[in-house]
Amino acid sequence: MSGSREERTPRRGIWGWMLFDWAQQPFHTLIITFVFAPYFAAVVAPDAARGQELWGLATGIGGLLIAFFSPLLGAIADAAGPRKPWVFVFSVIGVLSCAALWFAVPGMADLTLVMIAIALAVFGMEFAAVFNNAMMPDLVPRSELGRLSGSAWGLGYVGGLVSLVLVLGFMSASPESGLTLAGLKPVFALDPATHEGDRAAGPLTALWYIIFVLPMFLFTPDQPRRNRSGALRQGLRQLAATLRRLPSQRSYFSFLGASMFYRDALNALYAFGGIYAAGILDWSIVEIGLFGILANVTGALGAWAGGRADQAYGPKFVVNVSILILILCSLLVISTTRTEVLFVEVGEGSRLPDMLFYAAGALIGAAGGSIQAASRTLLVDQVPRTEVTEAFGLYAFSGKATTFIGPLSVAAATAWFSSGAFALSPNDAQRLGVTPILVLFMLGFALLPMVKARVEPMVRG
Template sequence: MNKSVISWALYDWGNSAFATTVMAGFFPLFFKQYWSAGSDVTASTFQLGLANSLASLLIIFIAPALGAIADQGGARKGFLYACTLLGAGMTGGLYCVAQGEWLLAALLYVGGSSGFFASLIFYDALLVAVATPERYDRVSALGFALGYLGGGLLFALNVAMTLQPHWFGLADAAAAVRVSFLTVALWWGLFTLPLAFWVPEPPGGGRRGLAAVADGFRQLRATFHEVRRLRHIGLFLLGYWCYIDAVDTIIRMAVDYGLAIGLPAESLIVALLITQFVGFPAAVLFGRLGERLGPRTGIYIAIVVYCLVVLWAARMETAAEFYLLAVVIGLVQGGIQSLSRSLYARLIPADKSAEFFGFYNMLGKFAAVIGPILVGWVSLASGEPRLSLLSLLVLFALGAWFLSRVNIEQGTRMARELE
């Protein structure tokens, strides 16, 4: 692996701290027990789902346009820096939110999530700048693997801070959680620096300022027509839309679900740490699996495992079961994400990578609008959180079916012809 590949992957090491400490770990826990103190448990679940969905809606409206403008202006890295500043800044702002101020916490979380999701458009688009097509699977998997390791290491430190706050000169666990949000912001910013120095900016259309914006929107209209015409990209995006909805919902709502069925908060945090450290070697292995068997086969394997996880989780009773499910999810979570990214990179023109990855992230986040609200609404309407999980099986099945209709060889050939 050369310097540019490692530098690119280290951005995942940095920004994954938001996904672990904030999105999957402390925010849902702190939101329910501190910022929504005194509220009904089902109401706070619905509020959390709504905040997640609002962040996704923002990305839906801006992702393709941002990608097209970045392609035209050769500004993928510049857009990534702006999104990182937004995400890290809003995350650090959570430190200042007092107990009971759930609305302010939710708004800052929406801002932080929007910066995080938008940065992924440009990070994913830079894959084509650091790797050749035959290396996409391995390099994409390296990014996710380092993300699990880096995010897991900071999360482990943050967990230690909450369990033993006096070791760190903090008053109590609540103070430790608030300081953890600051550490995420600093960690994210620090590990953006290698990408800034050693990852090349792919050439753009040579336009700047308002000209790049105008050209970007013109290119966006043309790409809408291309996506409709390029059948294999469209089928892949439909499949991805379905199965990643279910995956993202499991990631975002796992801690809230565990609390709702009565599992202790400490057990849920330990389970998240297990997932992170299992995910590190598993993501690397899935990259090798993608090279050997093909990325689609690897995605199918992950979908089958996720379906078994959902069926098991719907009847789960003990923290030990939650731990075991965390191990199983860790084995496939990075794999389904990394192989989806590398398969899509094969199907798109390299010179329009940010724009096409804008569509990719838009559909992923559009799916995430439905999933969290669906889980929250079913839980609220039925009073039984377990019932909401089974709806995810339909999404996994639809995703696998659409994916089976993609002709990867033909799609790759058409993408090269468009460059």
């Protein structure tokens, strides 16, 4: 099959593929960013700085596993044909690991099993997305990929928003009041004192994924099965040939490098945003959840708008603007504490730090949704139509294979500022520990001038 074919994928097949983003987004929203991550850092770990370090270590190990296995498994999958079996295998790993997070009780002495579950959840869920994304070019003509990508990202953000509202409104309650954000007692008699509502984010993510990933398996067409004998040898031969000629393709090579850096920075920003707010601004899970709701709303709008803006101004323009916004937001986040805004002291009890952090979250959500939608379109501009599927596989590899850089660099920076010659306070160490994210965004932005758009944008009047 090819994205350029005249025969169109049935609408239910396209919707089935798009629903994968809806199914998977609660993993990023509830586990990685707004509920479980800050709960782990603030309540399970000994202190917030140590929690940020351990979270970076666990998610970084998950990224290292992806880096180790993705070239081999991606080559085999390309040679064998179908992607759904791979999606299924890694979905099982991700679902079981998310469900296991229920056992992360407050103040537990040994965090080993929880950290293993976190690493495997990242490994399984992210790898399932790699093979799902590889199905995208076969669904619509090339001219419609940008709109499909943006719509799918937008739908995913809406799914994350709905799941977050469910957790905050009906499950996660304040230990002091015993009530959820909606002023209700938690459903299923979840105990606020032991944070059962926060821990339930893991099993809810697993159940949500199982239900909403089914349409993709049932209705979305897959590649036909090829001769499996020699698939490993054939796939590795093709991968080796691609990697040999890649450095000579300056624009394509530069785009993969730039996207590797800025996507890793964005993932790290998502992963540590809630942890940072809990440790530096002393936000509760409810406040972080409201922050998450806002970011998901603007993320959905940004993804939808990004998918259409690249038709008017080109995807490279959208990516450039989005990175600049994310750099400014990162600076704002680092310069904001309970008593400072832009490194300038504010009065005690001021709500200005909270308001600016909410504003930064809204912009991060919008720019993050937009850049992810436009990046997939910009990739299509780098290769001939006959190489789109292979390009998406390499794009996935270049992004997923380095997902450990952001988390591990944050973990290392936090540990460095916490000990040795610096030995800063936990708050200052946590604050300076996220500076590698800013560096990664700048590296990605520096490589973009070498990236060319093969298709000129059509600016509408």
